[in-house]
Amino acid sequence: xxxxxxxxxxxxxxxxxxxxxxxxxxxxxxxxxxxxxxxxxxxxxxxxxxxxxxxxxxxxxxxxxxxxxxxxxxxxxxxxxxxxxxxxxxxxxxxxxxxxxxxxxxxxxxxxxxxxxxxxxxxxxxxxxxxxxxxxxxxxxxxxxxxxxxxxxxxxxxxxxxxxxxxxxxxxxxxxxxxxxxxxxxxxxxxxxxxxxxxxxxxxxxxxxxxxxxxxxxxxxxxxxxxxxxxxxxxxxxxxxxxxxxxxxxxxxxxxxxxxxxxxxxxxxxxxxxxxxxxxxxxxxxxxxxxxxxxxxxxxxxxxxxxxxxxxxxxxxxxxxxxxxxxxxxxxxxxxxxxxxxxxxxxxxxxxxxxxxxxxxxxxxxxxxxxxxxxxxxxxxxxxxxxxxxxxxxxxxxxxxxxxxxxxxxxxxxxxxxxxxxxxxx
Amino acid sequence: xxxxxxxxxxxxxxxxxxxxxxxxxxxxxxxxxxxxxxxxxxxxxxxxxxxxxxxxxxxxxxxxxxxxxxxxxxxxxxxxxxxxxxxxxxxxxxxxxxxxxxxxxxxxxxxxxxxxxxxxxxxxxxxxxxxxxxxxxxxxxxxxxxxxxxxxxxxxxxxxxxxxxxxxxxxxxxxxxxxxxxxxxxxxxxxxxxxxxxxxxxxxxxxxxxxxxxxxxxxxxxxxxxxxxxxxxxxxxxxxxxxxxxxxxxxxxxxxxxxxxxxxxxxxxxxxxxxxxxxxxxxxxxxxxxxxxxxxxxxxxxxxxxxxxxxxxxxxxxxxxxxxxxxxxxxxxxxxxxxxxxxxxxxxxxxxxxxxxxxxxxxxxxxxxxxxxxxxxxxxxxxxxxxxxxxxxxxxxxxxxxxxxxxxxxxxxxxxxxxxxxxxxxxxxxxxxxxxxxxxxxxxxxxxxxxxxxxxxxxxxxxxxxxxxxxxxxxxxxxxxxxxxxxxxxxxxxxxxxxxxxxxxxxxxxxxxxxxxxxx
Numbered sequence: 021x022x023x024x025x026x027x028x029x030x031x032x033x034x035x036x037x038x039x040x041x042x043x044x045x046x047x048x049x050x051x052x053x054x055x056x057x058x059x060x061x062x063x064x065x066x067x068x069x070x071x072x073x074x075x076x077x078x079x080x081x082x083x084x085x086x087x088x089x090x091x092x093x094x095x096x097x098x099x100x101x102x103x104x105x106x107x108x109x110x111x112x113x114x115x116x117x118x119x120x121x122x123x124x125x126x127x128x129x130x131x132x133x134x135x136x137x138x139x140x141x142x143x144x145x146x147x148x149x150x151x152x153x154x155x156x157x158x159x160x161x162x163x164x165x166x167x168x169x170x171x172x173x174x175x176x177x178x179x180x181x182x183x184x185x186x187x188x189x190x191x192x193x194x195x196x197x198x199x200x201x202x203x204x205x206x207x208x209x210x211x212x213x214x215x216x217x218x219x220x221x222x223x224x225x226x227x228x229x230x231x232x233x234x235x236x237x238x239x240x241x242x243x244x245x246x247x248x249x250x251x252x253x254x255x256x257x258x259x260x261x262x263x264x265x266x267x268x269x270x271x272x273x274x275x276x277x278x279x280x281x282x283x284x285x286x287x288x289x290x291x292x293x294x295x296x297x298x299x300x301x302x303x304x305x306x307x308x309x310x311x312x313x314x315x316x317x318x319x320x321x322x323x324x325x326x327x328x329x330x331x332x333x334x335x336x337x338x339x340x341x342x343x344x345x346x347x348x349x350x351x352x353x354x355x356x357x358x359x360x361x362x363x364x365x366x367x368x369x370x371x372x373x374x375x376x377x378x379x380x381x382x383x384x385x386x387x388x389x390x391x392x393x394x395x396x397x398x399x400x401x402x403x404x405x406x407x408x409x410x411x412x413x414x415x416x417x418x419x420x421x422x423x424x425x426x427x428x429x430x431x432x433x434x435x436x437x438x439x440x441x442x443x444x445x446x
Numbered sequence: 447x448x449x450x451x452x453x454x455x456x457x458x459x460x461x462x463x464x465x466x467x468x469x470x471x472x473x474x475x476x477x478x479x480x481x482x483x484x485x486x487x488x489x490x491x492x493x494x495x496x497x498x499x500x501x502x503x504x505x506x507x508x509x510x511x512x513x514x515x516x517x518x519x520x521x522x523x524x525x526x527x528x529x530x531x532x533x534x535x536x537x538x539x540x541x542x543x544x545x546x547x548x549x550x551x552x553x554x555x556x557x558x559x560x561x562x563x564x565x566x567x568x569x570x571x572x573x574x575x576x577x578x579x580x581x582x583x584x585x586x587x588x589x590x591x592x593x594x595x596x597x598x599x600x601x602x603x604x605x606x607x608x609x610x611x612x613x614x615x616x617x618x619x620x621x622x623x624x625x626x627x628x629x630x631x632x633x634x635x636x637x638x639x640x641x642x643x644x645x646x647x648x649x650x651x652x653x654x655x656x657x658x659x660x661x662x663x664x665x666x667x668x669x670x671x672x673x674x675x676x677x678x679x680x681x682x683x684x685x686x687x688x689x690x691x692x693x694x695x696x697x698x699x700x701x702x703x704x705x706x707x708x709x710x711x712x713x714x715x716x717x718x719x720x721x722x723x724x725x726x727x728x729x730x731x732x733x734x735x736x737x738x739x740x741x742x743x744x745x746x747x748x749x750x751x752x753x754x755x756x757x758x759x760x761x762x763x764x765x766x767x768x769x770x771x772x773x774x775x776x777x778x779x780x781x782x783x784x785x786x787x788x789x790x791x792x793x794x795x796x797x798x799x800x801x802x803x804x805x806x807x808x809x810x811x812x813x814x815x816x817x818x819x820x821x822x823x824x825x826x827x828x829x830x831x832x833x834x835x836x837x838x839x840x841x842x843x844x845x846x847x848x849x850x851x852x853x854x855x856x857x858x859x860x861x862x863x864x865x866x867x868x869x870x871x872x873x874x875x876x877x878x879x880x881x882x883x884x885x886x887x888x889x890x891x892x893x894x895x896x897x898x899x900x901x902x903x904x905x906x907x908x909x910x911x912x913x914x915x916x917x918x919x920x921x922x923x924x925x926x927x928x929x930x931x932x933x934x935x936x937x938x939x940x941x942x943x944x945x946x947x948x949x950x951x952x953x954x955x956x957x958x959x960x961x962x963x964x965x966x
């Protein structure tokens with residue numbers, strides 16, 4: 021017999037990716053009682069960078085430095101994009117609220133309010149994004165000024181070659197140099213993991229040892245870039261400490277996911293949600309839904325079999341796409357996995373993907389997803405909201421291609437904000 | 447640059463071309479082998495990897511059936527390191543032609559092919575994945591063979607005996623004088639450099655491209671193209687090769703190889719060699735058809751699909767291309783007015799050695815070399831460099847000889863740094879380009895579940911650090927590598943592999959922005 025709680029939450033949020041976590045924060049900030057049910061695996065692959073809007077039209081690869089102007093152009097050309105259902109002021113307010121929540125959790129982000137930021141990736145490409153963890157911000161400024169920087173990489177850390185980053189970006193940023201170090205204490209290891217190194221730097225004696233290795237290499241450079249291993253959860257403290265010991269500005273360069281910066285993001289979210297009293301059912305799925313009595317929802321949750329039931333007045337569906345498990349595809353159809361909602365999709369599988377992986381237009385399947393009204397309530401095939409108080413947010417929404425448009429985090433944060441406010445109004 | 451001189455120029459680095467290079471080298475004949483892409487880039491690398499018992503051909507082509515039986519037996523003795531002697535089952539299910547089933551054992555005996563009838567229960571005990579609707583089963587001597595390892599070992603021995611290999615080298619034209627190819631003009635497609643080879647004999651071993659090359663010499667070969675598509679599963683489905691017992695049709699054969707299985711094929715007539723890709727329609731047809739024999743194939747995870755082209759020589763007849771003989775064509779173009787030009791095409795992987803022997807006999811007699819063929823008795827050597835394509839081998843060795851100095855660059859297939867280093871060294875020996883794509887071809891890198899998502903960037907970084915690629919080329923190679931993987935991946939994107947592809951795109955487009963040409 022599944023365990024049942026007698027209370028009815030205001031909101032059940034399905035999903036613990038970027039959109040679900042953001043919805044949890046917004047809802048908690050508004051004093052709602054919340055059950056958050058983990059269903060997504062995506063957040064461990066997050067880079068920690070928050071894109072708002074970068075590329076439009078995707079076909080031409082046109083990259084915008086002003087994200088707000090990019091949203092204007094996007095909404096004009098693609099009126100069914102989820103951004104078109106929101107006011108820019110609300111998107112701004114959503115970011116302000118999220119960033120200040122993170123600040124409370126000692127996880128600081130930087131941005132140029134009205135301009136995108138650029139930074140190096142571990143493949144030596146330049147990534148255009150909006151909000152950048154403070155630990156990476158010196159790198160954004162150094163790239164803007166093209167100032168001389170030393171890139172340090174670490175022996176045994178796979179997928180991060182300072183030399184490759186330097187050379188791949190040398191036309192854009194000529195004044196880079198690079199040096200490989202052995203991370204103190206790993207002399208006997210040939211393979212090291214970012215998470216372990218970050219963990220080691222929690223101890224100040226390990227920071228001192230690292231500083232001793234790096235200090236002699238720093239000559240005539242404005243800043244030193246290192247892979248994102250500078251502390252597991254409080255990188256700003258670690259960096260301040262290292263900067264003091266080494267005597268130069270330091271910044272992190274994101275590493276290949278799953279990364280320490282993704283972990284920090286997940287941890288900051290979870291810390292905030294817990295401190296705000298959100299009931300958090302992690303690693304659980306919604307296996308059954310029932311929405312009959314008084315229009316309240318009853319969700320059967322568990323690992324593989326229903327373990328308990330959760331009642332709520334409203335539901336925010338933030339279950340992600342295929343990776344998160346919100347959508348599932350067999351050989352011919354795409355389904356929504358929790359409520360079996362109508363999914364807008366290409367007519368058949370031959371239309372899902374292009375034969376060219378990097379096709380400039382993006383793959384049509386990426387724009388498949390849920391149709392909603394202006395309050396982000398999913399619509400049935402009859403174009404009417406399926407439930408009065410069911411909302412869908414984040415990457416599960418149709419008419420967007422966040423990977424190509426570079427709008428993933430923005431979409432998650434902004435639609436979560438809009439849905440929570442819509443629920444409160446109702 | 448002075449023209450290079452050699453006794454025999456072999457065009458085409460597939461199973462036949464590399465097998466021919468070895469055969470001639472053992473007879474003391476010097477060769478240069480040129481290949482427009484890389485070893486086994488054509489049909490030799492895009493097939494089941496099946497060493498036929500011959501059972502498949504007993505009804506339609508008894509001649510081929512006998513050739514297969516003889517060659518398979520020889521190869522099992524001479525090249526055991528390239529072969530997994532799995533044994534094979536031929537099974538029929540409800541609805542299959544019962545007359546064909548009834549005739550089968552007799553036809554096998556007529557071709558001297560050992561066959562043993564099994565009860566349906568016995569067959570299902572041996573291979574529990576077989577359908578409950580089985581009506582007949584026979585055990586034969588089919589096996590699986592690693593075509594890449596085979597070609598690598600062949601060319602490596604030829605090279606040790608003094609022959610030369612040029613990959614990424616295309617024939618530009620033949621200079622003919624008095625009914626002979628005087629010189630062959632070639633282009634290195636990587637460097638753009640042109641050079642000339644003067645050979646006493648020229649052999650066209652280009653498979654489906656045989657007509658294109660012959661055309662350059664002014665010779666017409668009537669040739670038809672039959673595309674066959676195959677699927678690779680994430681896990682190994684059966685212990686043995688499983689054949690559908692019926693007249694040849696689509697999706698009849700499931701061949702295990704290491705940790706995976708290969709399912710196919712289709713037979714689709716194509717007019718041009720420009721687009722040899724599996725289609726979604728073919729993939730669906732293969733899955734649906736094969737599930738009648740092995741129901742679990744409906745739910746299995748497929749990693750990718752690929753296609754090869756069977757060259758069918760000398761027949762313009764319509765109808766099913768499978769009914770055209772799978773026997774090979776050995777053409778002496780002296781009859782067409784080009785005395786020192788020979789074409790070998792068609793045939794099967796199983797009979798590659800025999801094809802090479804017959805070709806070497808013809809070329810040898812033209813050269814006045816009377817040494818007999820030795821590949822019938824001399825074992826194929828085993829080297830290190832050829833072995834890393836075997837699915838499941840790298841993890842076995844890595845676990846068995848785990849060296850603390852070694853790190854895994856590919857986690858799906860457990861390919862460590864030391865294997866990549868070894869492959870780099872062997873590519874250098876072959877004067878090739880040791881980039882991500884060449885490493886991928888020679889190992890399991892990019893062939894596991896992640897299809898390059900993680901190993902692509904990791905190996906890119908590693909190759910850069912080992913000074914194996916010039917910096918401007920790194921991203922170019924990564925894009926090329928992912929594009930190549932995608933071609934095989936996109937037809938099988940549903941369920942779990944679709945999830946994987948979403949992660950792939952999130953990382954390589956969402957994060958790295960590889961699709962964007964201009965970056966700030």
